[in-house]
Amino acid sequence: xxxxxxxxxxxxxxxxxxxxxxxxxxxxxxxxxxxxxxxxxxxxxxxxxxxxxxxxxxxxxxxxxxxxxxxxxxxxxxxxxxxxxxxxxxxxxxxxxxxxxxxxxxxxxxxxxxxxxxxxxxxxxxxxxxxxxxxxxxxxxxxxxxxxxxxxxxxxxxxxxxxxxxxxxxxxxxxxxxxxxxxxxxxxxxxxxxxxxxxxxxxxxxxxxxxxxxxxxxxxxxxxxxxxxxxxxxxxxxxxxxxxxxx
Numbered sequence: 001x002x003x004x005x006x007x008x009x010x011x012x013x014x015x016x017x018x019x020x021x022x023x024x025x026x027x028x029x030x031x032x033x034x035x036x037x038x039x040x041x042x043x044x045x046x047x048x049x050x051x052x053x054x055x056x057x058x059x060x061x062x063x064x065x066x067x068x069x070x071x072x073x074x075x076x077x078x079x080x081x082x083x084x085x086x087x088x089x090x091x092x093x094x095x096x097x098x099x100x101x102x103x104x105x106x107x108x109x110x111x112x113x114x115x116x117x118x119x120x121x122x123x124x125x126x127x128x129x130x131x132x133x134x135x136x137x138x139x140x141x142x143x144x145x146x147x148x149x150x151x152x153x154x155x156x157x158x159x160x161x162x163x164x165x166x167x168x169x170x171x172x173x174x175x176x177x178x179x180x181x182x183x184x185x186x187x188x189x190x191x192x193x194x195x196x197x198x199x200x201x202x203x204x205x206x207x208x209x210x211x212x213x214x215x216x217x218x219x220x221x222x223x224x225x226x227x228x229x230x231x232x233x234x235x236x237x238x239x240x241x242x243x244x245x246x247x
Contacts, residue, residue: 057086
């Protein structure tokens with residue numbers, strides 16, 4: 001994704017900041033491939049370390065890496081600052097101890113939350129449009145199917161996007177479910193992975209199957225003709241949102 005920056009680049013920027021300010025990085029905490037729209041992340045460990053007085057603060061590549069949730073930012077930043085801790089950005093020099101610096105600091109975090117909301121709305125509209133056409137939320141190659149992209153590179157023309165069962169690999173997918181649900185001798189994911197790999201079948205990335213990738217694939221619903229949606233209408237007050245499945 002465009003907004004993704006490699007951990008190496010972020011680490012180098014933080015180390016350079018530490019060198020300029022005579023600071024020591026005592027522990028690295030990485031939240032890879034996780035959303036900043038909530039605080040169910042490893043960043044909570046950093047906050048707890050500062051709260052206990054073990055370290056003086058948290059350094060991030062950008063303030064948006066701390067979080068993109070307004071309420072979560074306010075609550076958890078208060079936890080850090082209430083005991084004299086600091087949250088600093090290696091690439092956004094702001095002195096939050098001054099009035100103007102505090103204002104800038106707050107505006108940067110607010111803009112991060114705004115960007116998160118804007119991206120979320122755009123993705124929601126895209127997903128709804130795709131689901132209305134009977135397509136999964138994201139278009140990508142899927143094992144057992146031929147993916148006809150929206151843009152046909154051969155004819156250099158637009159076409160209707162669709163997924164068509166692969167005449168050779170499609171039956172393999174059906175056989176996976178049959179073996180897993182066999183009434184007398186069901187096979188587990190480890191056995192199924194061995195069967196796939198020994199038969200020469202690879203993932204869409206050309207890698208060997210693992211129990212994790214096969215479990216995620218078969219439980220995802222798509223190869224069984226299901227589309228996973230985020231059904232807000234089925235969420236009750238005070239209940240965490242969940243995934244629903246529709247045929």
